[in-house]
Amino acid sequence: MTAPKPRGGDILAIAAQNKVNWSGLDQTCINAIRVLTIDAVQKANSGHCGLPMAMAPVGYLLYTRFMRHNPKNPEWFGRDRFVLSAGHGSMLLYSLLYLTGYDVSLDDIKQFRQLGSKTPGHPEYGVTEGVETTTGPLGQGFGNGVGMAIAAKHLEARFERDKSGLFDHRIFGICSDGDLMEGVASEAASIAGHLGLGNIIYIYDDNHVTIDGHTELSFDEDVCKRFDAYKWHTQVVEDANDLTALSKAIEKAIKETSRPSLIRVRSIIGYGSPHKQGTSAAHSNPLGVEEVKLTKEFYGYPTEPPFFVADDVLAHFHECVERGEDLEHAWNAKFAAYSKKNPAEAAEFQAALATDLPTGWDAELPVFTPKDSLATRVSASQAEAAIGKKVWNLFGGSADLNESTFTDVKDGGDFERGHFEGRNPHFGIREHGMCAILNGIAVHGGFIPYGSSFLCFTDYARPSIRLAAMMELQVVFVFTHDSIGVGEDGPTHEPIEHLSSLRAIPHLTVIRPGDANEAVEAWRTVMTHTHGPVLLALSRQKVPTLDRTKMAPxxxxxxxxxxxxxxxxxxxxxxxxxxxxxxxxxxxxxxxxxxxxxxxxxxxxxxxxxxxxxxxxxxxxxxxxxxxxxxxxxxxxxxxxxxxxxxxxxxxxxxxxxxxxxxxxxxxxxxxxxxxxxxxxxxxxxx
Structure with missing residues (x-):
């Protein structure tokens, strides 16, 4: 079978040669991912098959060769995390989960995009085992992965002893042109490079295609130079089908532990489709019955029945199960030895993962009297400080506004490059990136993350807040300057529509306390509200403390x-x-x-x-x-x-x-x- 006619210039002609020098079984396994994708999209008559067809070799290598994961225990702490930031390519992830032995069946694949299925149109946290975070709005997964990496680094700095390697897991991800056009990814990338998060390895699917056509319509920057400026480690692989080049690049990225890594991989969207590959027609539409047949023929894959996976292919993928169980068993043995040697640390770590609050966590919460006239941002800060003394994993910072929001941990130290033990990460003037990162910290596990800014600037971060609510994450958004009481800064900084619109987000709990003691109780509520984020709306101006001897508590x-x-x-x-x-x-x-x-x-x-x-x-x-x-x-x-x-x-x-x-x-x-x-x-x- 001759290769489909390449489209889009010489680089596609090079890639279309399909330079695979590994075994035939490797190639058949890669094609199985592609075929499951095109069959699922065709059956649903909806979906995005182009990215999975292009990036199947990358997904194959990550799940079968490089990532530490256990399909039979997706919650194993020691696993590497995978984020499909380009969530429209969800069938790549679902195919990999099914093939490698997660609790995703072939029937689930056949129910792609159907109501109530485990395989919704975009990956959804809590719906499908093995999905680490909800993605789809482009750039969000990129930011979530940075949050996961921050969480891992802080846990490692706090708990690592004797180079155990218990806390050295990595964050892998696939991002797209669209992800890197979105501002939230730029914000998160800048933070990750500044911090030197060497546990991030992102593969950038550089296919030069968006829905409207060629990326040169709006996007012709040198992405690697941009990420070099962000202090990332960058590499280029010119052909997504070159397994040897891909493997070498991933290996090199894993060894680079002082900087996050971006591997730009040149791919052909819809690879293998004779009439649609390399074009926007392969982005977000089914191929069509005849095109599916021709594409399978190019792959050398049976055209019938649909959803066919050969026994040897499934057996090869299922080697991930035994390998994963061995990896987890070895990790558990290490942790048992660690626990004997460091019982207090082990207990503290396990309690954090279980979201257990320590005894007496609220024992030092302040009580205010009518003589105290305080802005609720101040009284809430005092409550947070009292909790922070007892709860080390209440972890977060501000979007460069701590002088106004008062949310830093006193004597907690800065979370910075080379000092990941610090409890005060600085997000900079990046509300959107901050909130996406907080979501990543939450889904990673082990923390109650918080971030602060002015309420008016929730506009910058609303997509991240919305996704925190959709995933029902325990994230705390502390937003001060909550009304026209801001005063001199004027209407640009005075929120009007924000409270009503935020209250309309399902699973988001907005609390606007009326005095100092209500602010304390708001924080008490925050700490015990485990299903869904809480947003505290706090005043800039002082408010009277009500006399509770004459009123309800x-x-x-x-x-x-x-x-x-x-x-x-x-x-x-x-x-x-x-x-x-x-x-x-x-x-x-x-x-x-x-x-x-x-x-x-x-x-x-x-x-x-x-x-x-x-x-x-x-x-x-x-x-x-x-x-x-x-x-x-x-x-x-x-x-x-x-x-x-x-x-x-x-x-x-x-x-x-x-x-x-x-x-x-x-x-x-x-x-x-x-x-x-x-x-x-x-x-x-x-x-």
Whole structure:
């Protein structure tokens, strides 16, 4: 069978020679990956077969020759991690998982992209065994891998003894042109190079094709020079089918332990398809029945039946099972010896992996009194510091804003090149990269990662926050400067729509504490909320600390909303609901309304997300259905509040951008004053 006509210039002509000098079985195994892909995509009539057809040799080598992994125990800690950042090529990963013996069957492959299957359109963490992280939005997996590498390096620095090699696992990944065009990958690559994360080995699929056509339409940079500037170790392999060259490059990258590695591999997208290889037509469409037949013929592969895998091919791939079990057995023996010699360290390490909090982790949490008037960013910082003394694996930093967010670990040391034992990584002005990295630290295991910035800048990081929620990761996002109370910095730094839009993300819990003690309880909630990320929205400006001897305890934060205080003697006529810095406004408004003979209930609602998960009886006890006059007050867009005030209620919120000025004047200008709350409440009562 002659090679398909190459497209795209001389480099494709060289690659199309298919310079394979390994055994015929190796080539048949590679082609099995390709055929499973094109059959699955064809059956689904949907999907991306081009990347798996091109990068099958790379996937084959990683899973059968280089990666330490155990298909029968995908959670084995000592494994190398693999990230398919180019998640649209998911069938490459699913084929490898099936062939090497993971809990992915041939029937699962046949159900590619079908509702409820283990093989969704893009890899999903928690859905398919062996998938380390959810990828698809380009660049995210790249950043996740950097997070995994940071986690591994910190664990190694903390626990390694006597060169045991227990903590030296590596992060392999495949990224695409599209990944490297996305800004989040650039942010993460810059951090990885700065830190010298030599446990990263990424293979860049340089196929010169995107959906719109040739990459030269928008992307003609020298990627290796860019990564050289990032302080990465770079190599080039001119033919994705040259197993010898690929192997030498991977071996060299593994030996390079002081810098992350990028191997640029020139490939032909849709390799083997006579009429579509090397073109955008091979990117994201089924080949078509006739083209599938012709492509299989080029591979020298049976054209029927579909999804055919020969016994010798499956047997060869399944050698990964025995090899993986041997690797894990050897690692376990090493760890047993390590545990005997270092019992305290071994116990601490195992507790971290199990997400167990140490006894007394919250014993030193502060308690504030009305004499303490603090911004919630300050009180939350004190709570975090108290927890950080007890919980070493509460690990994170800021996007170059620690002077404002106060989230560093005092005396924790900087996490830096050559000092991976430090507890304070510096993410630089890179919110998107920071949050993608936090997700990688979380999926790696062993940590409760956090990152901080200003709430307005969640716009930069929203895709990463969304994926943390989708994966239900225990990640803490600490975002301060949460409203127009920012003041002088003005509307560019004053979040308006952010709270409502973030509350709309499934599995993301937003907590906006109203005073110092609520901020403490918010952190207590963070530490025990293991399924899904938590976002703390904290004030820049000082807020009064409420007198808890006359009001409900701040522990009500754990239920999302609670009755803070109410008029004595008769049922409430109106409910005032507040969050964050506006909570004290409604408390003071209650006193003025009582002077006018009104009976008022004040509800603190720091977390709508938590409150909506409470049982109906509890929700009704806080917001009785019979009390329909309700006024919510929050210095943000009102959308999320309509559910709680109902048709007969009102909201004092923001429907415009903010303004620059003294925060007290800005708040009053937009209606956030005790007098305005009282006036609006009286009008509501007069209806």
């Amino acid at each position: 701040a522990s009500g934060v754990r239920r999302g909303a609670y009755v803070l205080t109410e008029s004595a003697g008769r049922p409430p006529e109106i409910i005032l609901i507040g969050s964050g810095s506006e909570l004290s406004l409604v408390v003071d408004a209650k006193a003025k309304l009582e002077e006018k003979g009104k009976s008022v209930r004040v509800v603190s609602m720091p977390s709508e997300n938590i409150f909506e998960k409470q049982d109906q009886d509890y929700r009704d006890s806080v917001l009785p259905p019979g009390i329909r006059r309700r006024l919510a007050v929050e210095a943000g867009a009102p959308m999320s509040w309509y559910r709680w005030v109902g048709l007969d209620g009102e909201i004092i919120g923001m429907t415009t951008f903010g303004a620059s000025g003294k925060y007290e004047e800005v708040m009053k200008h937009f209606g956030f004053s005790v007098d305005n709350v009282v006036e609006r409440a009286l009008k509501l009562l007069a209806r």
